[in-house]
Amino acid sequence: MDQSPTSADHENVERAELAAEQEHVDRVYDRVAEAARSASRIAVEGHQRGQAQNVGRVREEEQTGLYERDVLVFAAARRIAELDAEHEGLVFGRLDADKGDDQPAVESAAGLDKLYVGRIGVRDAEYEPLVIDWRAPAAEPFYRATATDRLKVVRRRVLRNKGPRIVGLEDDLLAPERAPEDLPVMGEGALMASLSRARGHTMRDIVATIQAEQDKAIRAPARGVTVIGGGPGTGKTVVALHRAAYLLYSDRRRFERGGVLVVGPSAAFMAYIERVLPSLGENTVSLRAVGELVDGIKATAVDEADVAAIKGSLRMRGVLSRAARDRVPNAPTTLRVFLGGGTVELDANQLDNVRRNALRRTPRNRAGAEARKGLVAALWQRFPDDLRTGLYGDRESFGDQVTETPAFRTFFSQWWPVVTPEAALRWLGDPRRLQRWARNELTPAEVDTLAAGIRGTSEFTIADVALLDELSTLLGRAPVSETKDEEFDWLEGLSDGVNEVLTTSERRARVAAAREAEELEEYAHVLVDEAQDLSPMQWRMVTRRGPQASWTIVGDPAQSSWPDPDEARAAMDSMLSHLQRHTFRLSTNYRNSAEIYAFAGEVIRRTLPDADLPDAVRRTGVGPEHRIVDDGKIAEAAGDTAVELLQLVEGTVGVIVPPKLRPAVDPVLAELGDPRVVAVSPLESKGLEYDAVVVVEPDRIVSDTLGGVRALYVVLTRATQRLVTINSTTNWLP
Ligand SMILES: Nc1ncnc2c1ncn2[C@@H]1O[C@H](COP(=O)(O)OP(=O)(O)OP(=O)(O)O)[C@@H](O)[C@H]1O
Numbered sequence: 140m141d142q143s144p145t146s147a148d149h150e151n152v153e154r155a156e157l158a159a160e161q162e163h164v165d166r167v168y169d170r171v172a173e174a175a176r177s178a179s180r181i182a183v184e185g186h187q188r189g190q191a192q193n194v195g196r197v198r199e200e201e202q203t204g205l206y207e208r209d210v211l212v213f214a215a216a217r218r219i220a221e222l223d224a225e226h227e228g229l230v231f232g233r234l235d236a237d238k239g240d241d242q243p244a245v246e247s248a249a250g251l252d253k254l255y256v257g258r259i260g261v262r263d264a265e266y267e268p269l270v271i272d273w274r275a276p277a278a279e280p281f282y283r284a285t286a287t288d289r290l291k292v293v294r295r296r297v298l299r300n301k302g303p304r305i306v307g308l309e310d311d312l313l314a315p316e317r318a319p320e321d322l323p324v325m326g327e328g329a330l331m332a333s334l335s336r337a338r339g340h341t342m343r344d345i346v347a348t349i350q351a352e353q354d355k356a357i358r359a360p361a362r363g364v365t366v367i368g369g370g371p372g373t374g375k376t377v378v379a380l381h382r383a384a385y386l387l388y389s390d391r392r393r394f395e396r397g398g399v400l401v402v403g404p405s406a407a408f409m410a411y412i413e414r415v416l417p418s419l420g421e422n423t424v425s426l427r428a429v430g431e432l433v434d435g436i437k438a439t440a441v442d443e444a445d446v447a448a449i450k451g452s453l454r455m456r457g458v459l460s461r462a463a464r465d466r467v468p469n470a471p472t473t474l475r476v477f478l479g480g481g482t483v484e485l486d487a488n489q490l491d492n493v494r495r496n497a498l499r500r501t502p503r504n505r506a507g508a509e510a511r512k513g514l515v516a517a518l519w520q521r522f523p524d525d526l527r528t529g530l531y532g533d534r535e536s537f538g539d540q541v542t543e544t545p546a547f548r549t550f551f552s553q554w555w556p557v558v559t560p561e562a563a564l565r566w567l568g569d570p571r572r573l574q575r576w577a578r579n580e581l582t583p584a585e586v587d588t589l590a591a592g593i594r595g596t597s598e599f600t601i602a603d604v605a606l607l608d609e610l611s612t613l614l615g616r617a618p619v620s621e622t623k624d625e626e627f628d629w630l631e632g633l634s635d636g637v638n639e640v641l642t643t644s645e646r647r648a649r650v651a652a653a654r655e656a657e658e659l660e661e662y663a664h665v666l667v668d669e670a671q672d673l674s675p676m677q678w679r680m681v682t683r684r685g686p687q688a689s690w691t692i693v694g695d696p697a698q699s700s701w702p703d704p705d706e707a708r709a710a711m712d713s714m715l716s717h718l719q720r721h722t723f724r725l726s727t728n729y730r731n732s733a734e735i736y737a738f739a740g741e742v743i744r745r746t747l748p749d750a751d752l753p754d755a756v757r758r759t760g761v762g763p764e765h766r767i768v769d770d771g772k773i774a775e776a777a778g779d780t781a782v783e784l785l786q787l788v789e790g791t792v793g794v795i796v797p798p799k800l801r802p803a804v805d806p807v808l809a810e811l812g813d814p815r816v817v818a819v820s821p822l823e824s825k826g827l828e829y830d831a832v833v834v835v836e837p838d839r840i841v842s843d844t845l846g847g848v849r850a851l852y853v854v855l856t857r858a859t860q861r862l863v864t865i866n867s868t869t870n871w872l873p
Contacts, residue, residue, distance in 0.1 A: 152323050153308070160298055161305050164230050167261050167269045168303050171229065174261070228300040230270050231347040232256035232281050237291040237317060256281045258346065259420055273346050274358075274388040282354035289313040294322060297329035297347045307332075334729055334757055337790030338830050338859055340817075341414045345377050356723035357382045361390065361664060363719030364690040370753040371739070371856035372730025375693045376826055379666050380412060382691055384419040386664055397663020397688075399424045402432065402681055404669040405601075406439055407819065408826045412668075425662070429677055430601035432684065433608050434660075440600040441798070441822055444845040446592030448702050450602035451674025453710060454580040459606060461576040462563055463613035464498050466491070468572065470554045474514065476546045478537075479526040483518050490554070493517055502615025503558055510555050515541055557617040560610035564603060568593035605676040608683065662688050669825055670694035674701055675710030682714040690715060697743055697750035698853045700822060700846035728755040728856075730828050734762040735862045739855035741873045746848045763855075763862035770867045773800065777835050778807035780863050781816050784831035788860050792816045793829030795854045797839045804835060821850045824857050832858035838871040 234254045256278045257270035271277050284292035293314045299307035309329035312318060330348045349357065356378050359365045365382075367375050383401060387394050403409050406428045416424050430438035442450060449455070472487040485493070493513035497506045515538040522537065531537045541547055567573050570590040577586050599607065665685040667673065671694035673681065692711070701707045728736050736755035743750045768776040777794055784792045796804045798820045808818050819827070821844050834840070834854050844850035851871075855862065 153325055156308055156323050156325060157305055160233070160308065163255065163269070164298070164300075164303065164305055166263075167230050167255075167257070170261050170263060170269060228298075228347075229259070229261075229303070230255050230257040231298050231300065232273075232278075233296040233298065234281050234284075234292055235294040235296070235322070236280065237293060237314075254278075254281075258418075272388065274385045279354070279358070282349045283351045284313055285351055286313050293317045294324065296325075299329075299332070299347075330729075331757065334859075337788065338828055339790060340411070342377060342380075342412050344381070344415050344418045345374065346381065346419060349378075349381065350374075350727070352723070352725055352727075353378045353381075356725070357385050358389075359721055359723065361386050361394075361689045363721065364692060364715050366720060366722045367691065367693045367725065368695060368722065368751065369725030370695055370728060370751050371698065371736075371853070372728040372755070372828070373725035373753045374727075374729055375695070375725060376412060376668050377415065378725065379668055379691055379693045380415045381419065383424050383664075383666055384416060384421045387421050387423070394663050395423055398660070399664045399666065400662040400684055401426045401666045401668065403428055404672055404825045405429075405823055406431070406437070407823050408669070411827050428601075429673065429681070430604050432680055433604050433611070436599060436604055436607065438599045438601045438604050440596060440598050441820075442592055442596075442600045442602050444702075444843065445588050447600075447602045447674075447845050449581065449585050449589045450592075450600075450606060451676050451701065453675040453706070455606060455676055456609065456679075457580045458567070458573070458576045459563075459609050460613055462566055462572075463503060463558075463610060464495075465572075465576065466494065467554070467556060467558060468566055468569070471550055474518075474547070474550050474554070476518065476541055476544050478522070478541060478544070479528075479531045481523055481526050483521050485514070485517055485521070489517055490514075502613060503555075504617040505615040507555055507618075511542060511551065512538075514547075514551070558614050560607040560614060561599075563610045563614060564599075564606055565593065602674065602676075605674065605680040608680040609676065612683070661685060664689050664691070666691040666693070668693045669698075670711070671696050671699035671704060671707065672701060672825065673707060673711070675707060678707070678710040678714050690718065695751065697747055697849060698825075698846075698856075699849050700825070700844065700853075702845055702847075704849075724751070726753050728753040729757075730859055731755050731856055732757055732759040732761070732858075732860060734759060735858055736856065738763045738862070738873075739852055742855060743848065743852040745873055750852075759860055761861060763864065765864045765866070765869070765872060767869060768865060768867060773835060773865060773867070774803040774807045776865050777804050777833055778811065780833045780865060781808060781811060784833065784861055784863065785813060785815060788830035790815065790830035790859075792831045792833070793824065793827065793857055794818045794833045794835065795821055795824050795840075795857065796835045797821065797843050799839070799843060800835055821854050824854055828857050828859060830859050831861035832863070834862070834864040836866055837864050838866060838868065841871065 232255065234252075234256065236252045236254065238252050254268075254277065255270040256273050258273065259270075260272035260275060261269045263269050273281070280290040280292050281295060284290040284295060293312070295311040295313060297309040298305050299309065308325040309332055310324045311328065312322075312324045318324075330350070333345070333348050345353075353374050356365070356367045359382070367378060367382075369375055380401070383399050386399065401412075401424055403412065403426070409426050409428050409431075413426060416422070416426075428437075430436070441447070472490065474485040474490060476483055493510060497510035497513050501509055515534070518541055519534050519537055522531070527533075527537070530540055542551075567576075568590050570586055573581075573590050574583070574586050577589075581589065662685050665681065665688045667681060667690070670692045692715075696704045696708070699707065731739065733755040736753075740750075740752045744752070766776065766780070777796070781792050781794055792815055794804065794808055794816065796818055801818065801820065805818050808816055817829070821840050832854075837851055837854070840851050840854060841847050846853075
């Protein structure tokens with residue numbers, strides 16, 4: 140081979156360095172395998188002890204045994220899951236630092252302290268650290284050290300690995316003057332290597348290359364509200380996910396027990412980010428799209444822009460509140476009962492009064508008993524004096540008799556049925572009724588738009604979910620069991636013998652558990668991604684999930700798909716104003732090439748001169764390309780462009796298409812049969828990224844999508860390498 144001596148030397152050094160690192164990493168894996176073996180032993184022992192327990196009625200001392208078993212099995216099983224998840228690059232970093240007594244490090248050959256950083260901490264048999272968890276305070280210098288503030292770090296090394304095998308080294312020499320002469324420095328820089336890699340269909344963790352400003356946001360204390368801002372591609376999402384992992388590490392008891400919720404814009408986005416936390420060894424975080432926050436509903440449909448704008452507006456509060464308290468549609472308007480030889484009757488006005496009184500303090504589905512009492516009182520008032528004898532001699536006996544009559548029972552079931560939020564939302568499809576509920580809130584045109592929007596869809600949309608949640612609070616949940624609360628007091632007096640199957644306290648416990656299961660799930664920390672997109676009504680829904688929570692809120696107003704970002708921000712502020720706020724701004728766009736981002740920045744600056752534009756640092760030498768094609772050839776051109784781009788990039792090609800053009804474009808792309816090509820609508824593309832992006836009809840994206848030019852900005856900032864737009868005119872170009 141014709142190689143210069145210098146490059147041969149370099150190769151030898153690299154080989155020797157790789158071998159030395161591999162040796163250490165092998166020790167770590169051996170140690171982990173040993174720990175995994177002992178973890179499974181503990182799990183088996185725990186199960187056996189559990190099975191030996193008496194499974195009948197549990198005495199207190201036996202409960203202690205069960206508790207112990209659960210703790211053992213739980214801890215061991217989790218450890219195994221954690222270790223399994225970690226087999227991708229368990230050790231990814233090494234620091235060589237000036238000696239410091241405060242670091243858990245061992246001396247390296249070069250006379251510096253050496254410290255390995257990995258996904259979890261592993262100690263050797265003497266309890267000395269072989270590798271420390273990336274979230275441990277001692278790992279902080281790995282992320283924070285810079286040439287100007289080097290925190291004793293001389294060399295930072297990233298180990299690139301494929302599973303347990305080290306395949307490359309990337310070094311940063313932060314203090315050349317402090318480095319021994321023979322300290323090897325390898326590679327081109329870990330960050331650039333990582334950013335240039337082809338993209339797949341899921342997001343990867345960045346644990347080896349977190350940058351200093353990102354690290355500060357990740358490790359910010361879990362108090363009040365932590366707001367992480369920054370333009371497209373600055374790592375807001377990935378930083379927020381690492382923050383979730385950090386919070387679990389820093390206060391596991393609080394956050395594992397209380398729960399951490401991550402809310403994102405769409406199911407596609409949740410699928411895109413779902414691997415990040417497991418790859419960091421965390422499996423307990425709940426990830427939910429904003430259309431899936433209400434149990435039992437997974438909404439993915441999107442409303443037309445004008446309908447979505449009304450559904451998300453805070454004005455819907457008043458509308459829904461009136462709907463929830465109004466007469467049930469088609470309810471009877473007269474109550475007539477025959478008693479004691481006479482007839483007593485309540486008319487519509489009197490019924491309305493009873494309803495209003497019953498709803499004064501209690502939501503409808505909880506106010507059945509109150510309403511029934513109100514009806515009895517109103518009937519009693521109208522019951523002629525001369526009939527008040529015998530069975531009907533006093534109001535209580537009268538009430539007992541009256542509520543048992545078939546006429547009353549039939550009436551009551553129709554007049555006061557349990558109303559589900561789903562049913563109440565459908566009521567808004569009737570413009571006449573909606574007009575009544577919307578007075579002073581919506582214009583007549585808005586009433587028509589909303590009613591038609593509700594009637595026009597058979598499935599619930601993402602915007603509907605916030606309305607259903609609001610209605611659920613307004614209507615209240617129906618009592619869990621048919622048995623009324625009062626009857627429990629009555630049951631309490633009975634001996635166990637009468638009720639053979641369940642004792643009173645067992646029954647109470649069961650009802651309490653059922654109630655608890657029905658209660659809204661609340662979390663100790665709520666992390667909202669793409670927060671700029673939440674409508675005011677969605678903010679109300681999200682904040683119900685964390686009345687006691689601390690918050691991480693991640694977003695970029697310039698990418699908002701809500702028509703009035705100030706309104707949405709005001710809604711957020713009003714919901715979280717009582718909490719202390721810490722703000723972080725991320726300043727570098729790691730996704731887009733500088734050429735692509737320069738164009739996208741120009742587009743948004745025209746409309747939003749104050750938009751927060753980050754610096755894009757990676758140049759590819761290829762600018763965006765704008766193709767003009769005939770109106771009728773758009774779908775064909777999208778397909779052809781995707782084929783071309785497949786040749787030019789290694790990873791994914793995203794074709795972003797306005798919803799109205801999907802029926803034409805989707806079949807063309809499906810025909811390509813290449814899993815690297817994905818078609819998405821502008822809203823679905825939020826938070827996602829592709830190596831190459833084809834934007835179909837940018838002008839229509841502006842006109843048809845809530846958010847207008849901000850939606851176009853989102854779309855133009857999805858590509859890492861190549862961007863091609865297809866349109867029939869050039870009018871939209873800056
Ligand atoms: N420190 C880093 N090391 C390697 N890659 C990084 C780093 N920070 C961010 N990235 C990468 O940059 C890309 C953009 O990150 P992310 O999606 O989190 O940005 P964002 O700010 O949420 O973007 P947007 O607002 O446009 O949705 C991702 O591929 C992410 O992995």
